Amino acid sequence: MTSEFARMLLILIGIAVAFALVLAGLVFAGGGRRSKRYRPGRPFTFTPVWFLSAPEEQSRAGIVRALRAATLGGRPTGPRETGGASDRW
């Protein structure tokens, strides 16, 4: 076995090992992330979120409402009549 052949063999083996290490690293990096699935009975540790379809319009509407209230003298609003439902699981 010549030294040239041994060097080529080492290079090829090195490339294969490096490729395997990169793949293993990617797999472990992906698997270490927290599962997003909600599981009943387990603690829910996520930051509260509040979703709207168009929050920018809501924000603008809120500004308009505040300006209108200021124009009308800022009359305090009483408790609003609401409906809906409550349930548990």
Add this chain to the structure above:
Amino acid sequence: MIAGEVTAAPSSGGALEGSTGAASVPEPTRAHPTYHPEVVDGPLSVRALLRVDEALRLADAATGLTFSVYIGELGEDSRETAQRLHARLADPDVSVLIAVSPNERVLEIVTGSRARKRILDRDAHLAAKSMVAAFAGGDLGGGIVAGIAQLADHAGRGPTDD
């Protein structure tokens, strides 16, 4: 950041006044994952976020009401906390809030004074039943999407008061 845009991060002084034990409340944002990258770290997968975002847009467009979804702590008096959240919306009278507290396993649906004429309380109860069934099975996103669709369906079929 565009004018009037709100962020998904919890506001520093966001605790609701008078609420009992409620956590800090975030500002409303879109469910679309590219709108605010912070929501990607939330409880819903990207696919579920897209479904919720689409459901909210379709429900708003179809009914003229404003639907919103809150996921987080509601405290001991969950109904009162949900009503306070609902009152923070721009036009609460025509707004519908779906508030889910996974830790307390509580669901609250709050309809405004005009919205409740189109979504009767019994309709809200029916939607709540199907939602909690999905939640009990661990399908948070699916339950929310199904609830929005049911509530929008009832609102569309109901009488308008205008």
